Amino acid sequence: MLGTFVLRYIYQNPDSQPFIITAQAQLFAIITKLGWLENEEFRALVDQIQVFFQPGNPIAYRIIGARILTAVATEMNLPSARHATKYRKIAVSFRDAQLLPIFQFALSTLKSLLQASDAESEKLRESILQLMKMCLGFDFIGTLPDESSDDVGSIQAMTTWRIVLEEPEYLDVLWECWKKFSGATSVLAMESLSQAASIRRSLFSSDETRNTYIHHIMRETSLTIKSQAGQAKLQDVGNFHEFCRMLSKFRSTFQLSEICEYKEFEQWISLIGEFSSRGLHSWKWSPNSIPYLLTFWSKMVSSISSAKQATQDYIQGITVDLSRAYLKSRLECAQAVLDGEVDDPLESEEELVTTLEMYATLSRSKYVDSGRFVLAEFKDIFKKYRELIQRASLGSPSLSGNDIKEQLTVVEMQLTWMVYMISALIGGRISYQSTGEQDQMDAELSSEVLGFIQQAQMWTTQRPLYLASPDAHLYVQSAILFFYTQFRSSYIGEESSKSVKVYTLLTERWGLTGPNQVLDVIMNSSLGNLRSSGDPEWRKQEDQLVVRTLRLYTQLASGYSSVKHIRKLDTTKALLKNHNPSDFRFLDPSKKSSDTSVARCRMNYYTMLSRVLFAEDNVDADFWRFVRPWELTLDQVTLAFEGTSDLTEEQIRLILLGIFKDLRGFVSSITNRKQYTLFFDWFYPAYTPIVVRAIEIWPHDELGIAILRFWHEFVSNKSSRVTFDSSSPNGILLFRETSNILYTYGQNLLNRPLSNSSARWTEKYKGIMLYFNVLSASLSGKYVNFGVFKLYGDKALDQALEVFFSLMLAIPVEDIIAFPKLANAYFSVIDVFASDHMTGLPMMPHPVLAYIFQALGEIIPPQNPDTICSTMACSAMDKICTFVLNWILKDKVRKEEGLEALQAASGSPDLTGRTLLTSAGSGNNSQRSSVELTRGALSSNGRPVSKHRQQQQQKQQETHWLVEYLMANKDILSYLFLALFQAVAFENRSNYWSLSRPLLGLILLNRDFYNEYINGFIQSQLPDRQEHVQTAVNALMEGIECNTTTLNRDRFTQNITNFRRECTQMTLMTSNGLSDDSGML
Missing domain, CATH: 1.20.1280 (Monooxygenase)
Structure with missing residues (x-):
């Protein structure tokens, strides 16, 4: 076996370069994964690797063995986009059969290494700890999509792991390792302890066992913080960081009520508080650890109501000190950033807000005390700010320009931090929990911030240019905007009337009697942010x-x-x-x-x-006043197009580029008929010629893209806003304009050469995508009776579809799949087109039909997180199959009625007519003959009919071109069936219900191929599984009739669900049903 060969090679060459051993270990892991379900030998993993751990072997062999096991565990845990169900089954099998024995082996090996001190043993300890970390980090239940989930949730180990994790020896060994090991190995031991602190609560066999486990961790953390040895270990930044992470995960996993049962809880929480305070004060040393400490305490506070009153008071007392420590650390951060000692946390507002939310939860635990400290600090810094402004305005001789600018920048950054933190405190208000004292504190803090905002605005307009800093201006104004956002969420809304104390104080100091006055302040003070200074810097x-x-x-x-x-x-x-x-x-x-x-x-x-x-x-x-500036501008453009304006071509292009972006934004928020009609009556027909003319002149430019994006928004019937009176032709006129624009732009796209293939998105596909979007919105808008165009010989619909078909054929199918936005637009328009428009056409070019069906099939196999495209493709397939099947069924009924009429008129014996459904696999001639079987001039009751009625009957009996095409090209039905059947039955898809819907029609239209494929599929399975597969397959069509009624569809979908469930219990071979070519699914 190949795996044995690789293992033997590694064993015989232990002195190979590390990268070679790593590559060989990965190769062995991949081979093991692929053969795991097929051969028992692959599942004897621990026995195979045992040769590396034989007594007498050098430590180097044991290190290699540990690395091989780590590689296998890592490979088994890797998700796969393709065949996700199969590989998850392999991972589950590995988890159940080998993961625990590997972990037990690693733990016993680690225990034996506690007394070793040589360099080789150090490498082995590191490898063993890496292996243990991988074992506990395994995705036990298939819910962790990536490594970013490591800090979220708990470790979902199986109940079989109780025999190891409930034993005190497990934690004892890890803590002993952390105490004795040094350097990177010590950090790895603490990482393992972090995992141990996040074992799921429900794993433990009893409350007593769980409490023992919890108290063991609490006892060891107390000893670590109290002892000199522990303090020395925590001087290492890696150990400190992992210790903080361990505390965070411990609190996130276990409940406060369980933690409080520890007999020395108060001492423990006091020690954690002291440790956290030191960590917050020493924030420069390990800044990335601060969020973990805040997580621990915010979770402590968030569930504090479940604890006894004495415990609540004790924890709240600690949180006040921690709130102060964090605030001090942020004020120090302002100076440290200016000195270049640390990165600026204000650069990423999203991460900053997440941290501030935890700070707010912590501080609002005992809000009055924490708020008073915040208020006092803010007043002190604000006082310094005013003094510095006064000195800068008077030109103090004791300070140079650079000195005062530096001091002002530091104070502004400190005030920025204060405003951010105050805003978070106000935003952390929970209306049903908030007390009058807390609202009073919010009012005092808000009042001080409003004072700072007023001062900052005055200083912004007055300060000399050399004292201005663009970064400081951005941060200050962003903090003010954040304050407005948080104040609005807490005190402006339906519940604002209950916040009397806030507005009482704001009325006294600022005359703001309610939410409306605050909104006035927000709009007035922030409007200046939209203006530009014109300075490039x-x-x-x-x-x-x-x-x-x-x-x-x-x-x-x-x-x-x-x-x-x-x-x-x-x-x-x-x-x-x-x-x-x-x-x-x-x-x-x-x-x-x-x-x-x-x-x-x-x-x-x-x-x-x-x-x-x-x-x-x-x-x-x-409205008419609002659009007046646009009118004046567009009128100028119209004159320019007529040659009676001084505007240059570039000026016209820029004007139109801006206006169509404006119009797109304006139309996007229109939600009802009245609003839309106002805009439509203004824009059409006065300014639509400008659109067409601009498309003709600048089709290659970004202006063409902006116009199509606007037009897509303009013709989209969101919330049924595009609704005209029954006597109004506006819907038809709107589509005629749409067709004119699309035809003009589409023809240019078809004639546009590509500079190089790498630019095909920007130069061509982006425009085609927008063409598809506009056409899709127009066809699905339901404000146009498209039959009118055919009735009166209008070519608007025909020319739009003609260019649509040409653009479609201009894109390779693989590019449709490769560009997600293009695929989304394409399958959206195909889904709409298949609803009514496709079957209403007199004919479609066969290359276009072949392209559509190929694209519908090729979008199914790729497993992407975004399932929209495959869902729309299946919807289009279902509509097409339903139409064809219903046409054939109706045709069968017409033939039967015609045969009955002939028999009644001639007294001839019963004739047997062949229909399309029973002529599977026959050629086109036999299909046509079956359709034309009866063409008499008799009605169903055998009486003569008029010539007009005969012509009508003859027209009804003609085979629809789509039916004729599919019946003549049944390989298309086979291709679509294979793609869907394999995806539904064997792959883990979130939209498998949608994928299953077209299958019924595909099976009924191509029953012979279905039977042939199923027989081949059963025969391709291993002999011992064929009977089971046969039973599952037989149940697939049980109770299914030859129709497309909702009841029949639902029954088939239920059968598919049951079939899929059966398939996930087996490892199956897939077959194409036509040859011996097969492969693992």
Whole structure:
């Protein structure tokens, strides 16, 4: 066997280079995994590796053996996108049969190494600890998608592991290893202890056993913190970090009520508090450990209500000190960042907010005491800030420009931290738990922050340029925006009327009597963030500030009550009247940004304004005032196109690029018919010629992309907003314009050469994707009767579909699959097209049909987390199969009626007609003859019929082109069936219900192939499994009739579910049903 050969090679060459041994170990692991279910020898893993641990062998062999076992455990734990069910089955088998013996072997080996001190033993200890870490880190129940999940949840070890984990020896060995080992090996031992601290609670056989385990860990952590030896070990940054991580995981796994049962709990929690306080004060030494300490204490506090009152008071007393320590550490951080000692945590607001949420939970435990300290610190720093501003304004001779700038920057950063922390405290309010004292503290803190905001705004407009810092400005303003966000979440909303104490104090100090006045402050103070200084050095920071400000505005505009008040503010009214000021740099289309969030600011801005504008019911006059600037600009463009304007081509292009981004954002938030009709009546038909003309002139440019994106939003019937009166032709006219735009743009795409294949997305596929999106939205909008175009000879639909087919054929199928956005657009439009439009066409080109069916089949096998494409493909397949099957069934009924009429008229004996369903595998001629079997001029009751009725009957009896195509190309049905059957039956898909829906139609349309495939599939299995597979397969079509009724479909889906369950219990060989070619699934 190949595995034995590899193992022998490793054993005979122990002196090989480490990378060679590592590669050989990985090879052995892969071979073992592939053969695990097929041969018993592969499952005797521990026995095979035992040769490396024979008495008398050098330690080097034992190190290699440990590394091989680690490689196998690692390989077994790796997920697989393809054949996920099979490989998960292998992992489960390995887990049940070998993982525990390997862990037990590693633990006993580690115990024997406690007294060894030579260098080789040190390497072996490290290898053994790595092996143990891999064993406990195994994905026991298949729920960990990646390594990032390591700090989330508990270790779901099987109940069989009780025999090891419940024994005191397990923890004793790990703690002893940590105490005796040094360096990296010591850190590995602490990592193992972190895993031990996160063993699932339900593993233990009894409450007593679990409590013993918990108390063992608590006792050892107390000894570690108290003893000099333990303190010495924790001076190593790696050990300190892992110890903090162990505490966090311990508290996340076990309940506070269980922890409190420890007889020396108060001493233990006091020691942890002292240790945490030292860690927070020494934050520079191990900054990454701080989140683990905060996690431990935030979880302690979050469940404190379940503890006794004395315990609650004791823990709350500790949290006040820790809250102070963390606040001090953040103030020190401001100076350390300026000195270049540490990275700036303010650069990543997302990570910062996560940490601050835990700080808020911790501090609000005893909020009055913690809040007073925060308030006092804020007042002291704010006082320094005002003094520095005064000295800078007066030009103090005792300080140079650089000195005062440095001091101001440090104080501003400290105030930034204070505002962030105060905001988190306010945002951490839980309405049903909050007391009057806590609301009073929120009011005092908010009042101080509002004072700082006022001072900061005044200083921003007055300070000399040499004292300004773009980073400091960004951080200060971001903290202020965060304060507004958190205050809004806690005190602006439906529950705001209950927060009387907050607004009482704010009324006394700032005249803010309620939420509406606070919203006024928010809009007035933050509007300046949208303006640009024009300084290139400030551009990056100002762009980020615009993004964050618009994010706040979007939240405000999304609230039902807040948007109605914002609509009434003078600031908002002025913005609606002049929504394109020159100092809003993000509205300048010539100023491009590679940052996607910055590039979308213009659209987000007008989305927000649209929501605000339509917050009231009667807004007709306001709407026409709002669009007036756009009218003036578009009229200028129209004149330019007519040759009567001084605008250059580039100016026109930039103007239109900006306007269509604005319009896209504006239309995207329109949610009802009245709003949409207002916009439609303004835009159509006055400005649609501009769209077509711009597409003709700049099809290669980003302007073409912007226009199509706007048009996609314009024609999308979200919330049934595109609804016209029954006598209105607007729906038809809208599609005619859509067709004109698509035809113009599509023809250019077809004639556009590619500069190189690597640029095909930007130069071609991106535009095709948008073409598909617009067509999909138009075809599914339900505001157009597409039959009108055929009735009156209008080519609008035909030309749109003609270009659609040509664009489709211009893309290799593999590229459709390779580009996710393109695939999503393509299968979306195919799903819509298959609903009604496909079968209504008089004919489709066969290359197009072949392409569609090939793409539908090829999207099924790839297992992607995003299952949207395969779901839409299956929906399209189901619609096509349902149509064909229903047509054949109706045709069969018509033939039977015709035969009965002939028999009744001639008195001839019963004739047997062949139908398409019973002529599987026959050629096209036999199919056509079966369809044309009876073409008489008699009705079903044998009476003569009129010539018009004869023509109508003859037309009904003609074979539909789609039916004819599929019956003549049954290999397509076979191809689709194979792709779906294998995915549904043998792969772990989240959308297997959708995948199963087209299978019924594919089987009924191609029953002969299904029987042939199933027979081959059964014969390809191992002899001892064939009977079981036969039983499962027979049940698949049990109770299934030859129709597509909902009841029949549901019954088939249930059968598929049962069949799939049976298949997961076996390892099966898959067959194509036509040849001996087979492979493992």
